[in-house]
Amino acid sequence: MAELDHAAEILQGVRVILETELMQARGQRLLVRDLDAQALFERARQRSVFNVQLAQLENELAQTLEAAGKRLGLEQVTLDELRRVAPRDAVKLESRLAEIRVLAEALREVDAVNRKLSERALGRVRRVLSSMAPQTVAYDRRGAHQPMESLSTSCRMA
Numbered sequence: 001m002a003e004l005d006h007a008a009e010i011l012q013g014v015r016v017i018l019e020t021e022l023m024q025a026r027g028q029r030l031l032v033r034d035l036d037a038q039a040l041f042e043r044a045r046q047r048s049v050f051n052v053q054l055a056q057l058e059n060e061l062a063q064t065l066e067a068a069g070k071r072l073g074l075e076q077v078t079l080d081e082l083r084r085v086a087p088r089d090a091v092k093l094e095s096r097l098a099e100i101r102v103l104a105e106a107l108r109e110v111d112a113v114n115r116k117l118s119e120r121a122l123g124r125v126r127r128v129l130s131s132m133a134p135q136t137v138a139y140d141r142r143g144a145h146q147p148m149e150s151l152s153t154s155c156r157m158a
Helices: 002-034 037-072 079-085 087-132
Strands: 137-139 145-147
16 A cells, blocks of 8 residues: 555654664764864754654654555554554554664663763863852851852941
């Protein structure tokens, strides 16, 4: 069936862009390690483009599967229903979806590692900046540390 073949092609496209994004996400660790802000901003722009492409493919897949369901007389297009009416196409779609699930999980794991590395790098940058421009600290009358900006001095004249 033409619609299900087209759905398989769309899933192949999703797999390809997921593989590409996974490779780029793995390389992001080096950018974080080197604190390359410009390259990290470019990487964020690339991720945004990936998200838009993925959303477009998902929308196209939904429309294609809806058309296939209408043509096959299905109220809902599920893998179980497709296995019943078009077993060969269902197996093909099922294997492509399995590949996509594996890639999506790998991307999720890489993103989690990158997020942790980014948080650590941000903490280091903040510590370096605070050591380069430390805040002046004084004690209040109770012995607690207070930044100098919030303290005021007054004197009494007799």
